[in-house]
Each structure stands twice: as structure tokens, then as C-alpha cells.
Amino acid sequence: MAEVSIRDVTKSYGSTKVMHGVSFDVADGEFVALVGPSGCGKSTLLRMIAGLEEITSGTVAIGGRVVNEVEPKARDIAMVFQNYALYPHMSVRDNMGFSLHLRGAGKAEIAAAVEKAADILGLTPYLDRTPKQLSGGQRQRVAMGRAIVRQPAVFLFDEPLSNLDAALRVQMRAEIRALHERLGTTSIFVTHDQVEAMTMADRIVVMRAGRLEQAGPPLELYDRPANAFVAGFIGSPAMNLLAAQAGEGQVRLASGQMLPIDGAADGAVLYGIRPEHLALCAPDADGAIQVRVSSVESTGTAMFVSGESDGLTLNALFTDRPSLKRGDLIGLRPLPGLVHLFDAATGLRLN
Numbered sequence: 001m002a003e004v005s006i007r008d009v010t011k012s013y014g015s016t017k018v019m020h021g022v023s024f025d026v027a028d029g030e031f032v033a034l035v036g037p038s039g040c041g042k043s044t045l046l047r048m049i050a051g052l053e054e055i056t057s058g059t060v061a062i063g064g065r066v067v068n069e070v071e072p073k074a075r076d077i078a079m080v081f082q083n084y085a086l087y088p089h090m091s092v093r094d095n096m097g098f099s100l101h102l103r104g105a106g107k108a109e110i111a112a113a114v115e116k117a118a119d120i121l122g123l124t125p126y127l128d129r130t131p132k133q134l135s136g137g138q139r140q141r142v143a144m145g146r147a148i149v150r151q152p153a154v155f156l157f158d159e160p161l162s163n164l165d166a167a168l169r170v171q172m173r174a175e176i177r178a179l180h181e182r183l184g185t186t187s188i189f190v191t192h193d194q195v196e197a198m199t200m201a202d203r204i205v206v207m208r209a210g211r212l213e214q215a216g217p218p219l220e221l222y223d224r225p226a227n228a229f230v231a232g233f234i235g236s237p238a239m240n241l242l243a244a245q246a247g248e249g250q251v252r253l254a255s256g257q258m259l260p261i262d263g264a265a266d267g268a269v270l271y272g273i274r275p276e277h278l279a280l281c282a283p284d285a286d287g288a289i290q291v292r293v294s295s296v297e298s299t300g301t302a303m304f305v306s307g308e309s310d311g312l313t314l315n316a317l318f319t320d321r322p323s324l325k326r327g328d329l330i331g332l333r334p335l336p337g338l339v340h341l342f343d344a345a346t347g348l349r350l351n
Contacts, residue, residue: 002063002153002186003028009058019210031180031187033201041210042190050079078147079156084139086131093127096145117145137168157189206230228270228347237275244271255310263351265341272340275317281331288331296324
């Protein structure tokens with residue numbers, strides 16, 4: 001078994017505490033993504049799991065064994081880095097087999113392991129090339145192949161796609177997910193890109209400023225964010241979060257607009273609605289927010305519309321591509337049952 005257990009992990013650099021008691025579990029064979037803005041501590045946490053950073057307090061266990069004091073090479077993990085970390089003077093074959101060579105494996109064993117990994121990753125034609133003769137995507141495959149030949153209990157990925165162009169990132173997301181399903185190895189994937197996390201992971205752990213904000217399946221975080229930070233971070237384009245006053249089954253926006261809500265909420269709140277949950281209607285329609293269009297962007301499959309309403313900015317996403325232009329006055333009606341309410345002071349979910 002290769003479950004990973006993180007318990008009350010903290011990290012300090014001198015008197016500066018950067019990790020504040022993080023706890024979560026990764027089940028055997030599960031693919032978990034750590035996401036959050038730059039500086040939230042996700043890469044630091046991954047390096048502590050790998051043994052490349054010391055843990056100030058708390059425990060990291062792999063397969064039921066606490067590994068706080070275990071050397072990285074003895075933790076039965078393999079790490080894939082953002083910058084590939086390939087030896088430029090070695091061939092693809094030698095790069096992929098180097099870790100087995102260090103273990104003292106025989107030539108036949110190394111050759112068999114490298115050929116198997118190369119076949120899985122489509123690298124067989126490139127085994128005798130050096131890294132400089134490869135594309136960025138091919139280099140990333142070599143880095144993954146080097147991890148595969150070790151047959152580790154846990155794969156650790158530290159933003160492995162951030163150096164690739166947009167089209168290749170999409171392709172590599174699918175390849176990494178397919179590789180995970182084929183090998184069934186426990187995987188922890190660090191990224192700042194929540195779309196990567198949503199499309200690849202079984203579960204997502206959202207971090208902010210060294211703290212765990214929420215952990216759960218992608219759609220759970222999307223549909224039921226635990227707080228306003230998660231609501232604004234998960235989803236592209238981001239959820240609209242509007243300051244409002246709640247009471248008697250409705251909210252009053254800063255513009256004075258009154259909107260109905262489900263449940264009993266009182267006082268200062270953040271009224272959340274996702275861009276795709278706003279319906280286009282006439283400006284004077286019941287329950288609509290009157291908006292002056294400030295920008296229209298089309299991706300071909302959808303249209304992203306941004307507008308202003310008495311100092312508030314509201315974003316909407318339409319898949320039917322309505323005919324709109326800058327300056328148009330429109331109505332946007334929140335769809336019933338899809339509104340999120342958060343406490344304005346704490347950010348915690350209310351409904």
C-alpha cells in the first residue's frame with residue numbers, strides 16, 4: 001500500500017512560519033492535485049513529502065511508515081520537476097536508466113525497464129538522442145519515463161507542465177492522466193492552474209498562505225466551495241462575488257438592487273454567482289441585474305461578457321453567442337438555486 005498521510009505539518013524558516021498545521025490523506029492509487037496561488041506553500045509541502053525540505057513539526061507517512069527522518073532516496077518516491085532536470089550530455093536511454101544504474105541494477109534489467117517505459121510514453125524512436133534534440137513535450141516524457149523505471153510507490157509532480165505551450169499542456173494533461181490510470185501509482189500533482197487540477201485529479205487540495213482551505217473531488221469544490229476564497233479560485237472564469245446585505249429572504253446589492261435568496265441569512269454577505277449561471281434577459285425584467293456591457297470576448301464556443309452595474313463588475317458566460325457589443329444595456333438574471341452566500345467577515349459558506 002502506498003497511501004500518503006500528512007498530519008499537522010508545519011514549516012518555519014527561522015521565526016517565519018510558512019506552513020500552519022496542514023493535514024490530509026492521499027489514498028493508495030489516488031491522484032491528488034495541490035493547488036493555490038503562488039507562495040501558498042504547495043511546492044514546499046511537496047518537497048517535504050519528498051524529503052527535500054525538513055519538517056518543522058507534524059508527520060509525513062508513506063505506506064504507513066513515518067518518513068520524517070528518512071532520506072529521500074529511501075522514501076520510495078519519484079519526482080518529476082518543472083525544469084525536467086535531465087542530464088544534457090546523456091542520451092534519453094541513459095537519462096531514463098540512470099537511477100537504476102545508481103542502484104546497481106544489471107544492464108539487462110535496466111534495458112528492459114527503459115524499453116518498457118519508452119514504449120508506454122512513445123519515446124522508443126528517441127532513445128539514442130540527447131535532450132537538446134527533443135521538444136519540450138518529449139523532454140517532459142523523458143522526465144516521466146525516468147520516474148516510471150524506478151517503479152516508485154508515489155509519484156510527485158512539481159508543476160511539470162508550466163514550461164509548455166498551451167496546446168501541448170492540454171495534450172500532456174491527458175497523457176499524464178492516462179499514464180496514472182495505466183500504472184495505478186499514488187500521485188500528488190502541484191499546480192497553480194486550477195483547470196489542470198479540475199481535469200486531472202480525483203481530489204483537489206486547495207491551499208492559501210500555508211493553510212488548507214478545502215479538500216474534495218473537483219465538482220464538490222466547484223458546486224459547494226467551503227469559503228469565498230475557494231469559490232473565487234476554482235472555476236474559469238471566476239465566480240462573481242458581490243458585497244450585499246442579507247435579510248428577510250433577499251439581499252440588497254451595493255447598487256440597491258434587491259435579489260431573492262434561499263435560506264435565512266442576515267447581515268453583510270458576499271453574494272456569489274458563477275458567470276454561466278446568469279441568464280440574459282431584458283434590462284427591466286423581474287429579478288434581473290441591469291448591466292452596461294463593457295467588453296465582449298468570444299472563444300468560438302462561448303462568449304464572455306463583462307459589464308458594470310452602479311460600480312459593480314459582473315461577468316457572464318454564454319454558449320449561445322448572443323449578439324452583444326460594448327455599451328449595450330442588458331439584464332442578467334441569476335438562475336434559481338445556484339446562488340452561493342458567504343459571510344462577509346469570515347468568508348465561510350452560509351447556504
